[in-house]
Amino acid sequence: MRRVFTAENVFEAYIVRDRLIEQGIEAVVQGEMLTGAIGELPPDSRPSVWIRENELYDRAREVIETFENEVPSGPDWRCRNCGEDNEASFGLCWNCSRPPDRG
Ligand SMILES: [Zn+2]
Numbered sequence: 001m002r003r004v005f006t007a008e009n010v011f012e013a014y015i016v017r018d019r020l021i022e023q024g025i026e027a028v029v030q031g032e033m034l035t036g037a038i039g040e041l042p043p044d045s046r047p048s049v050w051i052r053e054n055e056l057y058d059r060a061r062e063v064i065e066t067f068e069n070e071v072p073s074g075p076d077w078r079c080r081n082c083g084e085d086n087e088a089s090f091g092l093c094w095n096c097s098r099p100p101d102r103g
Contacts, residue, residue: 001028002057003049003050005049007046007047009047010029012047014029017049019064020063026051027051029050031046032047080101082098084096086100
């Protein structure tokens with residue numbers, strides 16, 4: 001078993017797992033029960049995706065990178081510096097090159 005991905009939430013973890021299985025890579029989600037668990041587990045634990053066959057790690061990472069590149073990281077955002085609207089995939093404002101302040 002080898003961890004290939006740490007997800008923001010359990011939904012993302014399952015999407016990644018399904019992608020891997022589609023590609024013939026046997027994968028499982030670990031840590032899915034952490035949300036709402038009290039006590040023994042560290043509060044910052046997030047669900048992760050593991051593959052059963054360590055040799056498939058490189059291929060699994062390729063699948064995950066493809067997934068990450070095609071999914072926007074969030075909703076469209078408006079630049080607080082110049083007020084222009086930017087697509088979620090833009091790391092910097094297209095107009096003034098400032099990073100988004102999503103805080
Ligand atoms: Zn701007």
